[in-house]
Amino acid sequence: MAIDTNRFQAIISHCKEYGFIFPSSEIYDGLAAVYDYGQWGSELKKNIKDYWWKSMVQMNENIVGIDASIFMHPTTWKASGHVDNFSDPMIDNKDSKKRYRVDHLLEAKADELEKEGKPEQSDILLKEMDTLLAANDFVGLKKLIENNKIVCSVSGTGNWTDVRQFNLMFSTQMGSVSDESDTIYLRPETAQGIFVNFLNVQKTGRLKIPFGIAQTGKAFRNEIVARQFIFRMREFEQMEMQFFIRPGTQKEWYAYWKEERMKWHLSLGISPDKYRFHDHVKLAHYADAACDIEYNFPIGFKEVEGIHSRTDFDLRNHQEYSKKKMQYFDNELNQNYIPYVIETSIGLDRTVLMVLSEAYEEQDLSTADKKDSRVVLKFPPKLAPLKLAILPLVKKDGLPEIAREIMNDCKPYFRCFYEEKDTIGKRYRRMDAIGTPYCVTVDHQTKEDQTVTIRYRDTMQQERIPITQVKSKVLESII
Numbered sequence: 496m497a498i499d500t501n502r503f504q505a506i507i508s509h510c511k512e513y514g515f516i517f518p519s520s521e522i523y524d525g526l527a528a529v530y531d532y533g534q535w536g537s538e539l540k541k542n543i544k545d546y547w548w549k550s551m552v553q554m555n556e557n558i559v560g561i562d563a564s565i566f567m568h569p570t571t572w573k574a575s576g577h578v579d580n581f582s583d584p585m586i587d588n589k590d591s592k593k594r595y596r597v598d599h600l601l602e603a604k605a606d607e608l609e610k611e612g613k614p615e616q617s618d619i620l621l622k623e624m625d626t627l628l629a630a631n632d633f634v635g636l637k638k639l640i641e642n643n644k645i646v647c648s649v650s651g652t653g654n655w656t657d658v659r660q661f662n663l664m665f666s667t668q669m670g671s672v673s674d675e676s677d678t679i680y681l682r683p684e685t686a687q688g689i690f691v692n693f694l695n696v697q698k699t700g701r702l703k704i705p706f707g708i709a710q711t712g713k714a715f716r717n718e719i720v721a722r723q724f725i726f727r728m729r730e731f732e733q734m735e736m737q738f739f740i741r742p743g744t745q746k747e748w749y750a751y752w753k754e755e756r757m758k759w760h761l762s763l764g765i766s767p768d769k770y771r772f773h774d775h776v777k778l779a780h781y782a783d784a785a786c787d788i789e790y791n792f793p794i795g796f797k798e799v800e801g802i803h804s805r806t807d808f809d810l811r812n813h814q815e816y817s818k819k820k821m822q823y824f825d826n827e828l829n830q831n832y833i834p835y836v837i838e839t840s841i842g843l844d845r846t847v848l849m850v851l852s853e854a855y856e857e858q859d860l861s862t863a864d865k866k867d868s869r870v871v872l873k874f875p876p877k878l879a880p881l882k883l884a885i886l887p888l889v890k891k892d893g894l895p896e897i898a899r900e901i902m903n904d905c906k907p908y909f910r911c912f913y914e915e916k917d918t919i920g921k922r923y924r925r926m927d928a929i930g931t932p933y934c935v936t937v938d939h940q941t942k943e944d945q946t947v948t949i950r951y952r953d954t955m956q957q958e959r960i961p962i963t964q965v966k967s968k969v970l971e972s973i974i
């Protein structure tokens with residue numbers, strides 16, 4: 496597991512310098528693990544979300560989308576198990592009073608061992624951790640921390656409390672008077688909005704099993720260790736799909752969605768050796784099988800998506816708590832049943848970080864007589880914030896007018912950028928740094944033969960093409 500902290504820091508700085516991602520409320524020194532997307536980051540994020548939506552909803556005739564509220568009836572979270580079970584084992588350092596997630600402390604130690612060239616010890620540690628977590632063995636987990644001489648990064652001591660559970664949901668009050676009974680939660684996952692609407696959607700859409708319901712939206716978790724940029728945030732966005740199936744068919748559908756989701760990841764142009772599956776040993780309270788798709792971030796292999804076989808856990812519990820039937824009548828079997836569910840759940844922000852990590856490249860372009868370099872973001876054109884920059888070579892001689900005409904012709908179809916300031920070289924570099932795949936330059940020859948120079952971001956090669964081909968060339972690459 497190659498960890499490249501410098502590269503990670505360089506990506507974070509680049510994101511801030513070029514308008515992708517800022518710390519939230521930065522003028523007040525920020526808010527821990529909360530981030531804002533700037534002008535290019537929000538375009539990138541939207542493009543990724545649209546691409547997911549297109550692949551999941553538009554391309555699958557048996558999947559529909561919804562948009563449920565963040566606030567839900569509080570009983571939802573009782574039924575889903577989140578009130579009782581959505582907690583992580585935590586441990587506090589008595590000297591610094593700092594709280595840690597036990598698995599994060601142990602994983603950090605495993606990373607350290609790996610860096611020290613002790614991969615076997617690292618593996619053994621992770622396996623022991625998995626076994627203890629699966630058994631909810633809190634005493635064993637504390638011992639494992641102590642035996643590995645893990646210390647608090649603030650106090651430097653190993654003076655630990657016992658391991659305890661800590662609920663990750665944020666709560667707030669609905670209405671004007673604060674009272675226990677008014678407590679509601681900010682949803683910690685979008686999935687429950689789909690489950691409670693299962694019958695509304697199935698009936699009004701006359702959907703037949705197997706079918707899926709997808710949605711994207713914000714989720715909130717009071718993460719304890721949240722210091723990995725947008726990898727782990729307290730407010731983040733998920734893109735989830737719940738696929739409803741006949742009980743007993745969950746194994747095949749789980750395998751099917753594992754494969755489909757990996758294909759989606761590879762369709763981003765990322766090489767297969769950057770991904771791996773991690774099968775869960777300790778299953779969440781709702782699952783009978785689960786795995787993560789992990790991507791090799793600059794901070795190591797980490798989860799970007801989870802695929803879970805959720806059985807009928809959620810619908811059955813909602814039926815019990817709401818006293819409303821959550822059943823489906825299967826015409827072919829002539830039988831009522833509560834469907835089983837396969838879930839695919841991917842973090843939008845983690846996908847943004849994955850796409851940024853993959854795209855970021857520092858290039859040395861020095862020649863014998865000149866030092867030169869550039870930072871380029873090699874986004875797939877369909878995800879790039881801007882698709883095309885239109886640049887008149889000079890601000891006179893009628894060139895801006897021609898460039899404006901191209902801009903007006905293209906901007907209804909995709910996001911374009913017009914710029915006339917600075918040398919053409921500087922303008923190209925700025926476009927490289929935000930990942931714009933194409934630049935067209937309008938020069939004096941354009942006036943004579945209606946051609947422009949198109950420059951390709953990745954190769955930096957240039958060619959002349961007729962103005963009439965610009966739009967279709969860009970469009971072909973972003974569909």
Ligand code: ATP
Pocket residue numbers: 684716718725726727728729731732733798799800801840841842843844845
């Ligand atoms: P982790 O083990 O990293 O905390 P998880 O297994 O709890 O993640 P899930 O509940 O399966 O995550 O959520 C599905 C997806 O939502 C994750 O794969 C991840 O991409 C995203 N996600 C979860 N928590 C966060 C977070 N705090 N910040 C950003 N994305 C998150």
